[in-house]
Amino acid sequence: xxxKQRVRFAIGAMIGLGLFCISxxxxxxxxxxxxxxxxxxxxxxxxxxxxxxxxxxxxxLIERIERYFKRRxxxxxxxxxxxxAEKGKIVYKGAFGYGDIRSKRDPLxxxxxxxxxxxxxxxxxxxILMLQDWGFLSVKDTVQKFIPxxxxxxxxxxxxxxxxxxxxxxxYFSDEHWKNWRKTIxxxxxxxxMEIHEPQRYYRPNYRYNYVNTNYCVLASIIERASxxxxxxxxxxxxxxxxxxxxxxxxxxxxxxLPTTIGHDKRRRKIGDSHYNGVVGDKGxxxxxxxxxxxxxxxxxxxxxxxxxxxxxxxxxxxxxxxxDNYGMGWRINTKRNGDKIVHHTGWWKGYTSYLIRIPHSxxxxxxxxxxxxxxxxxxxxxxRLLDE
Numbered sequence: 106x107x108x109k110q111r112v113r114f115a116i117g118a119m120i121g122l123g124l125f126c127i128s129x130x131x132x133x134x135x136x137x138x139x140x141x142x143x144x145x146x147x148x149x150x151x152x153x154x155x156x157x158x159x160x161x162x163x164x165x166l167i168e169r170i171e172r173y174f175k176r177r178x179x180x181x182x183x184x185x186x187x188x189x190a191e192k193g194k195i196v197y198k199g200a201f202g203y204g205d206i207r208s209k210r211d212p213l214x215x216x217x218x219x220x221x222x223x224x225x226x227x228x229x230x231x232x233i234l235m236l237q238d239w240g241f242l243s244v245k246d247t248v249q250k251f252i253p254x255x256x257x258x259x260x261x262x263x264x265x266x267x268x269x270x271x272x273x274x275x276x277y278f279s280d281e282h283w284k285n286w287r288k289t290i291x292x293x294x295x296x297x298x299m300e301i302h303e304p305q306r307y308y309r310p311n312y313r314y315n316y317v318n319t320n321y322c323v324l325a326s327i328i329e330r331a332s333x334x335x336x337x338x339x340x341x342x343x344x345x346x347x348x349x350x351x352x353x354x355x356x357x358x359x360x361x362x363l364p365t366t367i368g369h370d371k372r373r374r375k376i377g378d379s380h381y382n383g384v385v386g387d388k389g390x391x392x393x394x395x396x397x398x399x400x401x402x403x404x405x406x407x408x409x410x411x412x413x414x415x416x417x418x419x420x421x422x423x424x425x426x427x428x429x430d431n432y433g434m435g436w437r438i439n440t441k442r443n444g445d446k447i448v449h450h451t452g453w454w455k456g457y458t459s460y461l462i463r464i465p466h467s468x469x470x471x472x473x474x475x476x477x478x479x480x481x482x483x484x485x486x487x488x489x490r491l492l493d494e
Contacts, residue, residue: 162196170197170491178202182480184369186215188394189492190470193402196492198394204366206373206477211365218352218391219366219474222452224459225390226321228400230266230435232328232339234414241331244434248323251330252296255323256303259310262327265320266434267422271308275319276381278304289358289383292326292336295319314423314432318387321435325386336385347408348399353392358382364391368456369477376456388454394472397461401470404463419448419465447494449485458482464494 170189177183184202188195204211211217221228236242244263248255257272264270275295282298283290298304307315325336332339337355345353356364358378368376382389392400403409410418421431421438428440439447445466452459456478462471462485471488 162191162194166493167197171199173491174199174201177480180480183475184213184477184479185219185473185475186213186217186394187474188215188398188470188472190398190401191492192468193405195398202477204364204476205375206367206369207375213366214393215395216352216393217365218354218393218396219459219476220356220364220368220388220454220457221390221392221397221459221474222388222454222457223318224397224450224452224461225386225388226452227435227450227461228340228344228390229321229324229328229386230418231409232344233262233266233324234410234418234434235343236328236331238411238414242327248327251327252323254300255296256300257306257310261310262324263434264310265324265327268314268316268320268432269311269422270317270320271306271310271312271315272317272319272323273304273306274317275299275322275384278302279381283380286380289380291383292322292385295322295384296326314426316432318384321387322384323386328386340390344400344409345396348396348403350392350396350399353390353396355385356382356389356391366457366476368454369479370456371478373477373479379455382455388452394474397472397474398470401461401463401472404465405468419446447489451482451485453482460485460488462488464489464492467494469494 178201186200188198198215200213202213203209246262248260260270404415418434420433431438436448449462458475460473469492
């Protein structure tokens, strides 16, 4: 047999053997599993990038971060936990102080949950956008589609997300209409007050940016109606558990379980549990710095949102606002002159302050959680400089 004929015969035999093995199940080719699990048929198919780049951190960088917070803790002006990361790797994490400062009880760790205050808002917006990806709602839907008795016409879910609804601040009108401050007020109570009293709105819908907590209180109620789950259960099942945010939970004021941290004022005095802590969506989530890091990383691996939806959340929504101080869907956005974005949110509530700063172009993350107002608010620019940003 000639050489060319032998080669053709050998190739044909190999192809035939391969087809036989596949057809008989002798071996099988497994497709990669998608990131999403049910009920997420609409956005299935987006997979995390497996290839990882090795990152080596400068010892001086780590020392600079640690020295910054150690000094402030020594001065009595910082009590909390921090985490700095780059390209999916933790550069530095540490905890300073106590959950109960005066009594020096419950030493803090990087797994200690803190009240996130308004850093809850990015999680609420993520939940809403997940429901859109799944086909349960559209951000163009009106609030009345889910809350028929909502008294303000023309307000869409998008208006709530981007803080352009013109709705009144519930923390203000509840002061007037909620007489018994010993009784916890809930999201349903806020909706009821709005239906009965119809407090005067600040602006017509889509007129101008106006940051109010009411928007995210209403969004939490829409999550419940669209999903059939309580806000607490939804966040637990579809955010905390999939991302392994094991220390995170939605605070339920009248429940038996209590947080391990207490908010403190500037004199390190404990701040009492407010009747407003029954309202969630705008605040109410407790989580550790490690939990927030996992939440941050989910936007690179697309575990919760498809890439296009996440980009929609990070897009500045207000032409009248500055590029360096804009708002998207649940995120504050600082766009630099070269087009790079810093996506972040901060929060304050009853002695707690929180900072979640994402720098996507360099894949850097800064997370700072505190439970004492002494020392004032930290500068986000100063925090970014610690990572050379």
